[in-house]
Amino acid sequence: SSELTQDPAVSVALGQTVRITCQGDSLRSYYASWYQQKPGQAPVFVIYGKNYRPSGIPDRFSGSTSGNTASLTITGAQAEDEADYYCNSRDSSDNHLVFGGGTKLTVL
């Protein structure tokens, strides 16, 4: 079965750059999408594909993919970026979708 692996927790100093990664074999065939989730709220879609941001998402959020690893980069992290972040892609056999386990981002 396919799975996506994320670091459970990452921290970043206010205003600095942080990269959140997502690893999985399916990422060699499919792009990831990324979601931000704050406590008590539904997830919000922040990045999809090679590096596309939906309207309303600040340009400090960017995405990239290399081999079996997708990355979400926040350049100049703000206090409001503190949240859980999830990656998602379709599995290699195209039978189903899968989410990473999530990364809790702390902005210090």
Added chain:
Amino acid sequence: QVQLQQWGAGLLKPSETLSLTCAVYGGSFSGYYWSWIRQPPGKGLEWIGEFNHSGGTKYNPSLKSRVTISVDTSKNQFSLKLTSVTAADTAVYYCARETVIATVAWFDPWGQGTLVTVSS
């Protein structure tokens, strides 16, 4: 702007059937996939399944034997049924519109979420 509004029973007993419905407002129903996703308390997101615009369904293999996703295009609604629930099915359940283009898929927008608790 498309909005999803979901509803259904929030408290079930073990062995009962979970039933949730999601209505789509302000946008086209066709051309998209329609998905259900859940999140147990304090845990991560889990994709449950999807109904695609060709009329087909795909389900998470771990839930496949108990899940049915259906669509009522006349009402712009789609539904989730999960049979034989246990405490492990306690979670916030979300509906979401899924866009699929080639090798990428994304969920946007999402419903507001429904907490379903399974307890005797």
